[in-house]
Amino acid sequence: MKKIIRILISLCIVLSSIDVLAEGNVSVTVNGVLLDFDQPPIIENGRTLVPMRAIFEALGCTVEYWDGEEKTVFAEKGFDTISLVIGENTMLLNGETEITLDVPARIENSGTFIPLRAVSNALGANVEWNDADKAVIIESRQGAHKIEKKLITEKIENKFDFEANVYYPFIESNGNEFIDKINEEYESNAKVSIAEALDFYNECLEEEYSNDYEIPFTLDVDYNITMDRNGYISIVTTYATYTGGAHPNSTMDGRTFDLRDNKELTLREVFNEETFDLENAVAERIADKVAEYSDDEEHIRSVHDSAIEDIDNAGFYLTDNMVHVFYVPYQIASYAEGYLTADIYYDSEYINVNLSDYDWPELVYEIPGNRTTGFEWTLVQDSDKLDIELNYIEPETNLPGTGGVYELRVKGVRPGNANIRLEYKRDFEESPIETLEYSFYVENDLGVTLINKKQS
Structure with missing residues (x-):
């Protein structure tokens, strides 16, 4: 915080x-x-x-x-x-x-x-x-992406009721296949969560599961976006179920996506372990938290060691200024001890995640063209959302009549949809012999995604 x-x-x-x-x-x-x-x-x-x-x-x-x-x-x-x-x-x-x-x-x-x-x-x-x-x-601070909150519900009235409310994120992808894959996974996970809860509920019905009072069987799933900038999205999903007993059961998971390299990050990938002892850094912070409510040194040491042993199964998510590492109830300690957490603030000496304002690279497209014929590619429809350069690169050979390529460079300057059009024609002719139309989307952090390209 x-x-x-x-x-x-x-x-x-x-x-x-x-x-x-x-x-x-x-x-x-x-x-x-x-x-x-x-x-x-x-x-x-x-x-x-x-x-x-x-x-x-x-x-x-x-x-x-x-x-x-x-x-x-x-x-x-x-x-x-x-x-x-x-x-x-x-x-x-x-x-x-x-x-x-x-x-x-x-x-x-x-x-x-x-x-x-x-x-x-x-x-x-x-x-x-x-x-x-x-x-x-x-x-x-606004997130770089438009994220819609989707909901799947299921409700059954029976001997004891069943109700599930599962929220999951849908990230506007604008043609980004990696984001499309993320969306598919979250939607699939939401459906699986309800299906598994229903399976258990039906088993309980078959076994004539009962108590002295009617028990509402509930499943509640929600999420928070803790980071959405500079090419990273971090999503925390929380799960809470109640099937009778002394208390509801809860857990959560965190997932962090690197949109620069189109991959999901592991905790070890976030840190430079050549300069940072990740395992002990997490374990010591966890032990300090336990010591705040327990003076049992043997228990504190046990939790410390368990944190090291289970480091690859620890959850984590990114915020604006820290990596938040967590172990869910029962993972390394009793349920009563709740979520055990370790906050590690960013330091350029040992963090691999670059959260400074990211300068997204230009998109570069090569378009064949031959100036010796009198034809040239020209930009006839511009966009205030983009910084555009169109340059002709001469061929390396000196052979007469050899064509070169036009290099189209595109960089985001304002968020929103952007459409541009190029025409290939001679100056004295009204109609082009070829056109190129590009549709882009510029994110809030000025990353640019090509949505569509049309050639005619």
């Missing part, structure tokens, strides 16, 4: 420049959208407070509940949680990290107002202050 701290200084500088203003004089935009508050922002001691629900939802956060008696608000975004208490000058992140607030949350005209700076900071947003327009401009 140290990513939550990184913008604090910039926000302090930005918002400290806001002097005490009348209510309503400050506008707030998030990702270019002007927020329409039911009550205007409040400026207190040079800090901006805004209505709670509007800013949380604009930043992609779900308001889970409002405890009126305790005057506490709890919100969630992915695996990040935020809780604030009205009138207190601290905000709690993920249940354990406290951030001091310059001004506390407050209630005004029956509305809950929270400090804009702290909340934006906690959700990893970039903030700028436009003094001329008296506007706070917030840019929340």
Whole structure:
């Protein structure tokens, strides 16, 4: 969660420049959208407070509940949680990290107002202050890909009920075969999860499985995208089942995909093990977590050793600033000890994953052509989403009449769909003898995918 701290200084500088203003004089935009508050922002001691629900939802956060008696608000975004208490000058992140607030949350005209700076900071947003327009401009990190949340459900009413809700991601591929394969796997896994749950449910029916009360048989599967930028996508899927007993069973898995090399990464591939002792780094962090609740040195050592032995079966996922390694319940310790985790922050000395802004390479296409005939390829339809170069390369031979090639170079500059058209003709003729049409898609991180090529 140290990513939550990184913008604090910039926000302090930005918002400290806001002097005490009348209510309503400050506008707030998030990702270019002007927020329409039911009550205007409040400026207190040079800090901006805004209505709670509007800013949380604009930043992609779900308001889970409002405890009126305790005057506490709890919100969630992915695996990040935020809780604030009205009138207190601290905000709690993920249940354990406290951030001091310059001004506390407050209630005004029956509305809950929270400090804009702290909340934006906690959700990893970039903030700028436009003094001329008296506007706070917030840019929340957007994923590089459009990802649709798909759902498969199954419900049976019987001696005891069965209900399954399985969510899975569908990544807009725009012709990328590797992403198509990822989508197929997640859809297949979703169907298999329900099929396996149904098989067990039917076995229970056949064996006249019963208790003193009716047991709802449930399966809930959901996912979070923890990384989607610079050519990497990290997806965490959580599974929860209840089939009777003292508690539900839960587990999760993490998968990380390298879209630069079109492959799924293993934990060992993320690190440079020539300069980093991965096994002991994970085991020591796990042991430290166990030592927080147990003083049994033999047990701590046992968990430490088990973490090393089972390192190749450990789950992991990437976030903006760390690799999060985890062992699921029962894997190396008892169920009661829950998920045992190790957070390893990025360091260029031992990390193989390059999370700096990635400069996607140009797409290069060679098109045969012969200038000696008077014909030339020309770009007749351009796109503002692309930086395009079209150059003629002379043949290496000096033989008269020999043709060369045109080199078409394409690089993304703005996200969106892009279509270009080339024509092969002589200057004095209106109609070309040949045309080429290319359709591209430029991702948010400016990676370019060829969707279609048409020659006529």
